[in-house]
Amino acid sequence: MxxxxxxxxxxxxxxxxxxxxxxxxxxxxxxxxxxxxxxxxxxxxxxxxxxxxxxxxxxxxxxxxxxxxxxxxxxxxxxxxxxxxxxxxxxxxxxxxxxxxxxxxxxxxxxxxxxxxxxxxxxxxxxxxxxxxxxxxxxxxxTAPGISVVSSTFVMEVPNCQYGENGLLLFADCAVNPCPTAEELASIAISTAETAKTLCGMEPRVAMLSFSTMGSAQHDLVDKVKKATELAKEMRPDLDIDGELQLDAAIVKKVADLKAPDSKVAGKANVLVFPDLQAGNIGYKLVQRFAGAEAIGPICQGxxxxxxxxxxxxxxxxxxxxxxxxxxxxxxxxx
The missing domain is CATH 3.40.50.10950 (Rossmann fold)
Structure with a gap:
């Protein structure tokens, strides 16, 4: 166990x-x-x-x-x-x-x-x-008040890992929404932050993932994540949510110091919000298989x-x- x-x-x-x-x-x-x-x-x-x-x-x-x-x-x-x-x-x-x-x-x-x-x-x-x-x-x-979509999260327990909370991270959405809108991504981020508090007793630091970090690339897909980040911050200013961030900038301090030095989340994220279901589902299974992580879930939220x-x-x-x-x-x- x-x-x-x-x-x-x-x-x-x-x-x-x-x-x-x-x-x-x-x-x-x-x-x-x-x-x-x-x-x-x-x-x-x-x-x-x-x-x-x-x-x-x-x-x-x-x-x-x-x-x-x-x-x-x-x-x-x-x-x-x-x-x-x-x-x-x-x-x-x-x-x-x-x-x-x-x-x-x-x-x-x-x-x-x-x-x-x-x-x-x-x-x-x-x-x-x-x-x-x-x-x-x-x-x-x-759905819960203020939440527009039901989503899922996996709690990932990665052995011998320094990232997240000593290897404990939440990945969302990995099982429900194939192509969430910016508004839905914002709701997913907030729901997953609450799940992190409820189940793991952790203070969530939410990274909105993309293939770009803070404007390093220009694309409609990046714009969606940027908008989702803005919406999530407006909806829940009490939560630490930031993006758009590449995965390494989200969890690796050295990369974060270089790419997003002013971010409260970069380099120490413990909640990873993927831009779509393909990325999320592939991402959690990669970590599960390559790193021998235990994937607890999918846990419904929202x-x-x-x-x-x-x-x-x-x-x-x-x-x-x-x-x-x-x-x-x-x-x-x-x-």
Whole structure:
């Protein structure tokens, strides 16, 4: 277990939150459920057929003691959620009859739980795509105030590394937005800074990455990063955000002293905001493979309430850790 995950577990155990898992009948989810309850990381709600969930759990030798199991087909909450979903979407043509059908989908049912405060956060993705998760999240929970886009970050723990916070850095966006606008990049920067505070307890120093440093190159792509930097600074003047910066200028002091000597961020950035998804996804995988880094994530950010995605190739341990991370986000949201 990484040092960061150890800290995340300890914080989750100290202030237990209620996390809903809409993939309640999925094997890895049930195995994770047992580990989460054994370690006191969260209170859990499983959504799905109660009969199927309990039979599968018994077959796996997983105890569901203390776990709430809700079946949208029989729960008394279904009518409440259908009415609420209808109110949220009636201007989009939603009918009560259709709303009743929609909220019986475990993902929509679980998202309504988070919306109405019946759960503090949601984790899904072992058998659903990112799009499956984002759709109800954006329709029901929506984005946080002042944030225009949901994005993702990876917390990178790089062994024997002097950069960032002794090898701890956040990379964004590496999984959600293919080609963010300047406004969206600004929101991604702010969201990732908040994630750095919540999960890592660090003071974020945010570098807006480009192939140019402080005007060294002229291009529309550079202009987008410049505009994003300006917008982010205007939105959150309390945060240390700077750019545009090349990667070496962002993290290497000698290069920063030469290329951006007046920057508070250059040479010591611990949050790296990539200009697009291609760069971010390639960048985190390069560091993961070449430097032997542990990539924790992707962690969703920007929702009004905590919702997190899983890889469909995830292990039960991955689910445990993402639930703990979601619990921390819920702790922060309740402040």
């Amino acid at each position: 990484s040092k960061l995950i150890e800290k995340v577990w300890a914080k989750a155990q100290a202030d237990k939150k209620t996390i809903v898992l809409p993939e309640g009948e999925e094997e890895r989810t049930l195995q994770a459920c047992g580990k989460i309850m054994e370690n006191g990381l969260a209170n859990l709600i499983l959504v799905g057929s109660e009969k199927a969930i309990r039979e599968k759990a018994a077959g796996l030798g997983v105890s569901l003691e203390g776990v709430t199991v809700l079946d949208p087909e029989t729960s008394d909450k279904t009518t409440v959620y259908a009415n609420e979903f209808y109110e949220l979407r009636k201007k989009k043509g939603m009918t009560l009859e259709k709303a009743d059908k929609v909220v019986r989908d475990p993902l929509y049912f679980a998202t309504m739980m988070v919306k109405l405060g019946h759960a503090d956060g949601l984790v899904s993705g072992a058998i659903h795509t990112t799009g499956d998760l984002l759709r109800p999240g954006l329709q029901i929970v929506k 929702f009004a309430k905590p919702i997190n995605d899983l890889s469909r190739g995830c292990s039960s341990d991955d689910i445990v850790n993402v639930v703990a991370i979601t619990a921390l986000q819920a702790q922060d949201a309740s402040k």
